[in-house]
Amino acid sequence: MIATASMVALIAIGAAMLFNLYRLLVGPDTPTRVLALDTLTINAIALVVLAGIFYDTAIYFEAALLFAMVGFLTTVAYCKYMLRGNVME
Amino acid sequence: MISEIAITALIYLAAFFLFVGSLGLAKLPSLMQRLHGPTKATTLGIGSLLIASMLYFLLERGALSIHELLITTFLFLTAPVTALMIANAHILRDTRNRKKLPPTGGAVGWAVIDGPPAEQSDQD
Numbered sequence: 001m002i003a004t005a006s007m008v009a010l011i012a013i014g015a016a017m018l019f020n021l022y023r024l025l026v027g028p029d030t031p032t033r034v035l036a037l038d039t040l041t042i043n044a045i046a047l048v049v050l051a052g053i054f055y056d057t058a059i060y061f062e063a064a065l066l067f068a069m070v071g072f073l074t075t076v077a078y079c080k081y082m083l084r085g086n087v088m089e
Numbered sequence: 090m091i092s093e094i095a096i097t098a099l100i101y102l103a104a105f106f107l108f109v110g111s112l113g114l115a116k117l118p119s120l121m122q123r124l125h126g127p128t129k130a131t132t133l134g135i136g137s138l139l140i141a142s143m144l145y146f147l148l149e150r151g152a153l154s155i156h157e158l159l160i161t162t163f164l165f166l167t168a169p170v171t172a173l174m175i176a177n178a179h180i181l182r183d184t185r186n187r188k189k190l191p192p193t194g195g196a197v198g199w200a201v202i203d204g205p206p207a208e209q210s211d212q213d
Binding site for chain 2: 022023036079
């Protein structure tokens with residue numbers, strides 16, 4: 001039951017990541033591309049957590065936490081660059 | 090059995106909301122509308138998926154895991170900050186709509202575009 005639900009969620013998250021990839025490639029302006037990259041990171045975290053449920057192991061959570069932190073830092077750095085012209089002042 | 094049904098329902102809910110958030114990102118016409126999908130629907134989806142994972146390890150394996158709470162807290166704190174920074178960058182770069190802005194009516198202009206007001210001394 002949980003395995004079936006995990007497979008359905010895997011398909012849904014895969015389709016969502018394809019949508020994000022489409023927006024990342026097509027996106028008309030730069031902030032849209034940054035937003036698509038941020039959403040892609042969140043979907044990757046969801047995929048890692050889902051793998052933790054499906055394979056019944058708890059060692060993937062550090063990877064998910066690392067994804068969350070690096071994704072947030074990436075987005076902030078991109079936005080800072082777009083707003084100020086450089087990252088560190 | 091009950092716990093299994095609850096975990097399954099939460100996983101389906103998470104799959105639905107993650108899909109809807111990314112569909113909104115792909116389908117909506119402008120950036121300010123596209124921000125709604127990832128900041129609300131996707132955050133809700135990943136929150137329910139993390140609750141499902143927590144319940145799975147608590148009820149099926151009998152081990153309480155705190156990692157999910159850590160990830161949930163971090164994501165729920167950073168999602169609004171990310172949305173605000175992307176919206177600021179969009180406002181700064183979108184020069185076409187800038188002429189349509191009405192005057193603010195105060196001494197201070199629009200945020201992001203006009204910059205902060207001049208520093209005032211402490212004496213007055």
